[in-house]
Amino acid sequence: MTIRNPGSRRGRGASTAAGVLLLLSLAGCGAGTTGTPDAGSAPSISSSPSATASAVPTPAQAPVAPPPVAPAAAPQLQVLGASAPATLSIPSIGVRTDLLHLGLEENGSLQVPQDSGHGAPAGWYNGSPTPGERGPAVLLGHVNALGGATGVFANLRKLTPGAEINVSRTDGSTAVFTVDRGALYSKNDFPTLEVYGNTPGAELRLITCDGYDAATGLFDDNYVIYAKLKA
Template sequence: MTTKNPGHRGGIGASTAAGVLLLLTLTGCAGGTASTPDAGAAPSTSVSPPATPGTPPATSAPSSAAPAAAPPAQQLPPVMAASDPVTLAIPSIGVRTDLLHLGLRGNGSLEVPEDTGNGAPASWYNGSPTPGERGPSVMLGHVNALGGNKGVFADLRKLTPGAEINVSRTDGSIAVFTVDRGALYSKNEFPTLEVYGNTDGAELRLITCDGYDPATGLFDDNYVIYATLKA
């Protein structure tokens, strides 16, 4: 399987997330796709009301007034240097998996691991920051597998806030994340910017399918784990 690196790893801005990540396709989810919605209309521009006739123009502040102090620079959370991920471990649910490095298909959907019957390894989206870098690092995994077996991310729903997620990296370091929350989204209302948008610190997203519909044999939802680099 070939991989494509769409380029910048420093997080995905609004225009990129809306324009490139059009589909989130997990082939281990019975072919279901998650269409990401439009990013929304741009905020309207504020327009000052016209001056009332006969009202004198506002005067400027006296030149002797002291200039306003510049606001202090925002202190961003510390992060790690770039280093590609090798393995993912989630001790509380017994997960340990090697990580593939996959990119985007020609139609803008994310490549996912091919299911060979055991749920396949999880994959890291190589267009996102490496785990520990500033921004959201994105990983995908199957919820089910061929032959009725469990996928590598079958138990993501069991994760609770505070659970640790460990990512071993090629430089020998381990990025340790703690779970903030899990969220269930309809594939028709997938919140692209919330999941893939830039963040001040180093964060992690684990994504799988959910909401199996036996009538169609498809998964209607995605389940997403949000985690933050442990200080």
């Protein structure tokens, strides 16, 4: 199973990419003239001795604009503190697995769980937030296993919106997520920023292979489940 490089810890790589796009979109902002607009000529006051102060018209006083009201800050979504994941449970599709901790290969791609012949457990990418922290925690699993058996994530496509996903953590807590949606992506057109980019709340990504090509013996796609921490 080949997964695209998600970037560095806690989505910083994706955040940087988003920042570059933002800078490009704002490159034309703020352009304009630098001169001072014409304020008009000062009124002429007669120096004649016959002129009196009452002859000088009093300009109308401009209304005072009220101070701008700052927009209300968006409420921060509740998240959990950092704690490494231990097990994953998805009751609706009968999944319960220990979680490996996976890093990156030398070529920058994600490591994948190794199947020793009895099926491989799922794994948490240790460059992503821990499940329950703010941002997208990334869990990987095989769709098949050696000998033609099914993999731990073989039934991800059966997950429907609202299904619960439970991740027990080493601090004794359990992060409970609800499925938002699933999406199929070609490995040649994988949306790195959408999958691994920073999020305002705690989210989860379950990723496996899909699109088996019998002619090549390879999987051409990835299937991704998007889930959010249950309020």
